[in-house]
Amino acid sequence: MKTTGKFLGLIMFSIGLLVVGCTQKQPSTRQTIKNPEVTAQLKSFVAEKAAQARAGTNDVSVFQAFFAAAEKGDWPAVRNAFEDFRKHAGQYEDHGAIDERLRGSRWEAVKEIWGAFDAFSNGEEKYSAAFGKDIIQSIPPGSIYFGGTDSGRFIVTAMCRSQVEGDPFFTLTQNALADATYLDYLRSIYGNKIYVPTAEDSARCLEEYRADFERRAALGQLQPGEGVKTQDSRMAISGQVSVMKINGLLCKVIIDKNPDREFYIEESFPLDWMYPYLEPHGLIFKINRQPLLGLSDEIVQRDRDYWTNCVQPMIGDWLKPDATVADVASFAEKVFLQHDFSGFSGDSRFVQNAYTHNMFSKERASIAGLYAWRGQQATDAVEKKRMNTAADFAFRQAWALCPYSPEAVFRYVNLLLSQNRVPDALLVAETAARMPAMQGSDGSQVRALVEQLKKFQKAK
Secondary structure, three states: OHHHHHHHHHHHHHHHHHOOHHHOOOOOOOOOOOOHHHHHHHHHHHHHHHHHHHOOOOOOHHHHHHHHHHHHOOHHHHHHHHHHHHOOOOOOOOOOOOOOOOOHHHHHHHHHHHHHHHHHHHOOHHHHHHHHHHHHHHOOOOOEEEEOOHHHHHHHHHHOOEOOOOEOOEEEOHHHOOOHHHHHHHHHHHOOOOOOOOHHHHHHHHHHHHHHHHHHHHOOOOOOOOEEEEEOOEEEEEOHHHHHHHHHHHHHHHHHHOOOOOEEEEOOOOOHHHHHHEEEEOOEEEEOOOOOOOOOHHHHHHHHHHHHHHHHHHHOOOOOOOOOHHHHHHHHHHHHHOOOOOOOOOOHHHHHOHHHHHHHHHHHHHHHHHHHHHHHHOOOHHHHHHHHHHHHHHHHHHHHHOOOOHHHHHHHHHHHHHOOOHHHHHHHHHHHHHOHHHOOHHHHHHHHHHHHHHHHHHHO
16 A cells, blocks of 8 residues: 555656646537527627727727627638737747737637637537536526636636626636736726735735745645746746646635625636535536535435436446446447447447547546545545545546546546556556547557556556
8 A cells, every 4th residue: 555655646746747638629620610509609709709809998900800700600710810819929839929919808808709619619519508508507696607628618608698797607717817917807897796816916825825835845745747936036936736726826815805606616727725615516516615524425416416417318328336447448449449339329429529528528527536535535434435436436437428538547547546456547547548549649648657557566
């Protein structure tokens, strides 16, 4: 068990590197968005965002062609215009000369339009629409919702009655809160309705993180991917983990300063401080104001029932709680690798659309991660087993939805190793490594995981 603990550290390192990998996708080849309901909703959304941008005093002529294409629903033109913007926005890799017009509230509005079109054009429209509707219908009016991934943010933003008015709730992303420009944007649309962190709040959170970083650095407790460097005598944050920790502190400011609101979150990157407050809520989480002593049988059963009903039309009704890791591996090999749909009672369109099955797998893996965390924290053997059992089944569902999802694979492997189930962990990793999406450079760390597990199994 001591050796297992050391090995878990290696796997956690990989999770830190790959946790956002499940949202990666191939460029869309779809030319139009066909669903008339989606088309109508996007048209209304674009009109609102374009009007928001044009309401400012600055010149928006650079965006006119983009807005015109979006208003027509011309996805290729929207994509091409945005790709040209990216080259000069300054916030993306390999950018050219920076265009100062690609900043501020207008630019944020443009990004939200592009994000919505990109999500609907890459995903299977039926499931993207269902994803957005399900989240929106589950959140009480007047709440504040943090959307983390591209789909969790942009699909929900586009499908709300009015994102600008916060109708039916206020939509923002936790991933960008450390960006002063994004906070300015939030204040411009929500500042008179909810509390949005100020520049002083941001500075205080940065200082709080810096102090905590120095304390943990002295104790050798820094996490992989977490770093701070000095630049011009000032502390500069380095690494995704560090940025997300500051984003997490700013989330806490928003929650504390809006005591009359309910809060919900779609997880992109785990925020450690939130885990005691989270409970499964359909596709996402509810953030409670007080830590939960535990997740009741009723909460766990409700979550299991929800996801059983969700998963069945996607991949069929074969995945029961008693299904083994080998059962899931066989399904993945047959359906995702060999494309053999004989006897398959799910939806082949779901299986064949990477954006869509990644999207749902991501949500299930996040909830499984909460159960796994509860299992790690439990001191009572019965409670530990109950939470680990819930985590195991949820991870099997997440893995079956997308057998090559780095988040589902790495987090599930961690759970299996914590239970000394090394053969099962190796089977998960080897199956994932055989998937077509993992044959190129994207699969290098999954293949490295396989080799680590083989060495670990041999050493035992």
